[in-house]
Amino acid sequence: MKILLLSDIHGNFPALEAIAKKHPLDQFDLICNSGDSTVYCPFPDEVLSWLRTYKVQSIRGNTDDKVIKLLKGKTFKKPRKPEKRIMYTSTPEALSKSNRQYLCGLKKKYTWQYGTHTLCLFHGSPAAHEEFLFNTTPDKRFEELAASTSCSIVVTGHSHSPYHKCIKGVHFINPGSTGRMFDGNPQSSYAVLQLKDRSVQVTHFRCTYDIEAVVKRINALHLPPIYNEMFRAGQKLN
Numbered sequence: 703m704k705i706l707l708l709s710d711i712h713g714n715f716p717a718l719e720a721i722a723k724k725h726p727l728d729q730f731d732l733i734c735n736s737g738d739s740t741v742y743c744p745f746p747d748e749v750l751s752w753l754r755t756y757k758v759q760s761i762r763g764n765t766d767d768k769v770i771k772l773l774k775g776k777t778f779k780k781p782r783k784p785e786k787r788i789m790y791t792s793t794p795e796a797l798s799k800s801n802r803q804y805l806c807g808l809k810k811k812y813t814w815q816y817g818t819h820t821l822c823l824f825h826g827s828p829a830a831h832e833e834f835l836f837n838t839t840p841d842k843r844f845e846e847l848a849a850s851t852s853c854s855i856v857v858t859g860h861s862h863s864p865y866h867k868c869i870k871g872v873h874f875i876n877p878g879s880t881g882r883m884f885d886g887n888p889q890s891s892y893a894v895l896q897l898k899d900r901s902v903q904v905t906h907f908r909c910t911y912d913i914e915a916v917v918k919r920i921n922a923l924h925l926p927p928i929y930n931e932m933f934r935a936g937q938k939l940n
Contacts, residue, residue: 703897704894705730705734705821705894707877707893707894708734708736708758709736709825709876709879709880710737710859711879712738712742712743712881712882714890715748715749715752716745717911721911732759734758734760734857735758735761736857736860737808737859738765739753739766741789741793742765743881743882743916743929743933744792744923745919750805751801759814761809761810762808764826765790769805772790773794773802786940816897817899819897820855821853822851822855825860826858826859827847828847828850833860834860836861836865837864841867841869844867847874848870856872858874858875858876859876862884863876864891866893873904875895882932884938886937888933889910891908893906917930917933
């Protein structure tokens with residue numbers, strides 16, 4: 703069983719195209735996405751259409767939550783900075799009717815059984831939707847989470863921090879951010895999970911993509927130019 707793991711795409715369709723070119727999607731039995739599919743990179747409609755086309759098992763993340771609020775006529779307090787808020791408020795108007803419905807229908811958890819393996823998708827952690835789990839998070843916290851979950855494989859996103867840890871018999875995996883890395887490497891981050899009977903193998907990848915296509919779209923939509931710098935640098939600058 704071969705599974706492509708994505709997370710935190712953040713509207714970056716050029717990154718998805720690059721991954722699909724490097725790893726033809728028909729080689730995977732399953733594609734999973736741990737949320738934050740929208741906001742910051744200005745291709746949200748293309749991303750959601752891609753997820754639907756390839757029948758990706760997706761959950762919602764915290765940026766998706768805010769877009770869903772806007773789609774339902776509600777608002778939110780944070781982020782307050784205009785340069786951040788516009789990346790949220792410009793997203794709903796970019797979505798087709800069918801993709802609005804799709805986004806609003808996403809859940810916060812996905813569970814899948816394969817043999818002895820129970821794979822669960824969360825955005826933050828099994829305990830909290832917006833908990834940050836990093837490669838540097840103390841093992842004690844992972845031990846607490848392992849004791850509280852029935853999942854043997856926990857796939858999360860949110861922190862944009864790629865890792866694979868096996869603690870107390872539970873595999874914790876974060877594929878990193880497919881669309882918006884913060885570690886100074888602008889390449890897209892993702893992982894491939896291979897399951898055999900009781901074995902679990904995880905390989906992390908980085909992939910170059912057409913960053914200038916992102917810059918061109920940001921400029922065409924008159925969105926804050928600071929995001930051009932962030933995508934080029936692979937860093938969070940605001």
